[in-house]
Amino acid sequence: MEKMIWTLVLLSAVWSGVAAITVNIPQTVYEVARGDNVTLPCTFTTTVTSPKLVVVTWTALAQVEGALDDIVLTYYYPDDETDVQDNYKDRASPIVDLKTGTANLKLNSVTLNDNREFECQVQIPKDPKGQTADKARLLVLVAPSPPICKTQGKAEYGQNINLTCVSEEGSPAPTYKWAGYTVANQPRVPDPKTTDQGGILSLFNITKDTSGFYICTSSNKIRSATCNFTLSVMPPSMMSIGSTAAIIGGVAAVLIFLVIIIYCCCCKNKKKDAIYEMGIHEEEHHDKEPVNGESRHGNGQETNIRPDEAKVDLSYDRRKDYDDRRSDYDDRRSDYDDRRSDNTDRRKDYDDRRSDYDDRRSDYTDRRKDYDDRRSDYDDRRSDYDDRRKDYNDRRSDYDDRRSDYDDRRSDYDDRRNKYGDRRERYDDEGRYNDRRDPRSDNRP
Ligand SMILES: *[C@@H]1O[C@H](CO)[C@@H](O)[C@H](O)[C@H]1NC(C)=O
Ligand SMILES: *[C@@H]1O[C@H](CO)[C@@H](O)[C@H](O)[C@H]1NC(C)=O
Ligand SMILES: *[C@@H]1O[C@H](CO)[C@@H](O)[C@H](O)[C@H]1NC(C)=O
Ligand SMILES: *[C@@H]1O[C@H](CO)[C@@H](O)[C@H](O)[C@H]1NC(C)=O
Numbered sequence: 001m002e003k004m005i006w007t008l009v010l011l012s013a014v015w016s017g018v019a020a021i022t023v024n025i026p027q028t029v030y031e032v033a034r035g036d037n038v039t040l041p042c043t044f045t046t047t048v049t050s051p052k053l054v055v056v057t058w059t060a061l062a063q064v065e066g067a068l069d070d071i072v073l074t075y076y077y078p079d080d081e082t083d084v085q086d087n088y089k090d091r092a093s094p095i096v097d098l099k100t101g102t103a104n105l106k107l108n109s110v111t112l113n114d115n116r117e118f119e120c121q122v123q124i125p126k127d128p129k130g131q132t133a134d135k136a137r138l139l140v141l142v143a144p145s146p147p148i149c150k151t152q153g154k155a156e157y158g159q160n161i162n163l164t165c166v167s168e169e170g171s172p173a174p175t176y177k178w179a180g181y182t183v184a185n186q187p188r189v190p191d192p193k194t195t196d197q198g199g200i201l202s203l204f205n206i207t208k209d210t211s212g213f214y215i216c217t218s219s220n221k222i223r224s225a226t227c228n229f230t231l232s233v234m235p236p237s238m239m240s241i242g243s244t245a246a247i248i249g250g251v252a253a254v255l256i257f258l259v260i261i262i263y264c265c266c267c268k269n270k271k272k273d274a275i276y277e278m279g280i281h282e283e284e285h286h287d288k289e290p291v292n293g294e295s296r297h298g299n300g301q302e303t304n305i306r307p308d309e310a311k312v313d314l315s316y317d318r319r320k321d322y323d324d325r326r327s328d329y330d331d332r333r334s335d336y337d338d339r340r341s342d343n344t345d346r347r348k349d350y351d352d353r354r355s356d357y358d359d360r361r362s363d364y365t366d367r368r369k370d371y372d373d374r375r376s377d378y379d380d381r382r383s384d385y386d387d388r389r390k391d392y393n394d395r396r397s398d399y400d401d402r403r404s405d406y407d408d409r410r411s412d413y414d415d416r417r418n419k420y421g422d423r424r425e426r427y428d429d430e431g432r433y434n435d436r437r438d439p440r441s442d443n444r445p
Contacts, residue, residue: 021046021130023122029137032110033222034171039095040136042103042120051124053077056096056103061117061135072105072118112171115140143223144170147199149216156236159206163229165199165216174218181213188212206233
């Protein structure tokens with residue numbers, strides 16, 4: 001047996017003498033915890049005795065097809081010079097010894113980016129044949145981060161829900177295991193339909209009894225971490241009441257938000273327009289005395305904007321797109337001048353109409369005075385009429401007096417007539433005057 005091994009070694013020595021160089025990394029995978037230091041071993045043999053030049057190159061191979069390899073470092077013997085790439089500065093160093101055929105790489109403070117294949121290559125002049133390189137995988141281990149556990153679906157009687165468990169970190173990728181406990185914290189015998197795959201615990205047709213504690217353990221080679229999820233299954237009505245309230249609240253909140261947004265947008269736009277117009281005016285009258293309020297045809301809001309604020313806004317806009325805005329500005333300026341002259345015309349027109357109005361007003365005052373005069377005249381005539389009326393009444397009473405006087409005299413006459421009648425009767429009775437009677441008396445009945 002020993003003879004056989006020695007024969008093999010001898011054979012390989014002869015063969016290697018023919019094939020020249022051999023580079024070897026003993027293992028295919030090296031594990032290291034993140035943050036730790038690691039030394040990747042690499043050995044080589046050569047038939048060249050005391051070589052004049054040796055070049056050792058460590059390369060981090062591309063992880064995906066088409067990506068580029070990253071050279072970590074290149075070591076040159078006998079200069080004992082090392083070129084380290086920027087990504088590995090102060091972290092990577094060669095450990096080379098020609099006598100023992102050593103060309104190791106020491107890598108400090110390993111990160112998850114170092115979780116890849118590394119290649120060791122040794123080049124010796126006049127020995128180009130054979131296996132000049134070998135590679136190994138560096139597995140960077142990361143403890144699982146505390147898993148995040150959630151529910152999918154409604155935790156309501158009769159529903160099917162999932163409990164999910166994910167660790168954001170962990171290398172190699174963690175595996176997950178769920179364990180259920182009752183509300184009394186007793187280990188639960190899982191329902192036969194329950195499944196636990198890839199960190200998803202699926203619970204079917206859940207009931208009040210499904211409530212309890214659910215512990216997920218996330219673990220890999222290095223360590224494990226857990227979450228403790230409390231599940232409380234509600235009756236459907238309670239859930240629907242809760243969710244209805246939540247929906248109403250949500251809708252109300254959205255509406256209020258929209259109203260505020262719309263209001264703010266409106267205000268902002270108005271203000272922006274005002275600022276822009278103000279900016280033009282500000283520029284226009286920059287070196288002039290401020291003109292009177294009318295010719296600025298402001299709409300009241302303009303006056304709320306501080307001039308310096310407007311100028312800042314304007315200068316910012318100008319810087320951005322000066323030429324466009326300048327032509328735009330010229331247009332608006334001529335437009336403004338037009339409106340200004342138009343305004344002046346209208347003002348003159350207004351003044352004319354005003355003086356016209358003043359004339360008419362004085363005219364009216366005159367006519368009013370005239371009316372007042374006529375009124376006093378009327379009052380005079382009225383009092384005159386009243387006087388005459390009084391006069392009439394007096395005369396009337398005078399007439400009445402005279403009438404009563406007449407009536408008196410009439411009754412007096414009637415009395416005398418009666419007396420006359422009496423005397424006549426007496427004459428008739430006596431018959432003394434029948435002969436001497438007046439012819440007029442014959443006509444009497
Ligand atoms: C890694 O190597 C550096 C430098 O050689 C040393 O300062 C550090 O303590 C090492 N870290 C560990 C975890 O060994
Ligand atoms: C639970 O997970 C399974 C598998 O991922 C999926 O098919 C199912 O739709 C999930 N159920 C709910 C309620 O999210
Ligand atoms: C769910 O469970 C209830 C009793 O807990 C049962 O009456 C019902 O049939 C179950 N539904 C399904 C779909 O399994
Ligand atoms: C999970 O949490 C509950 C209450 O917070 C506690 O009673 C229970 O012991 C915890 N379980 C584990 C395994 O930590």
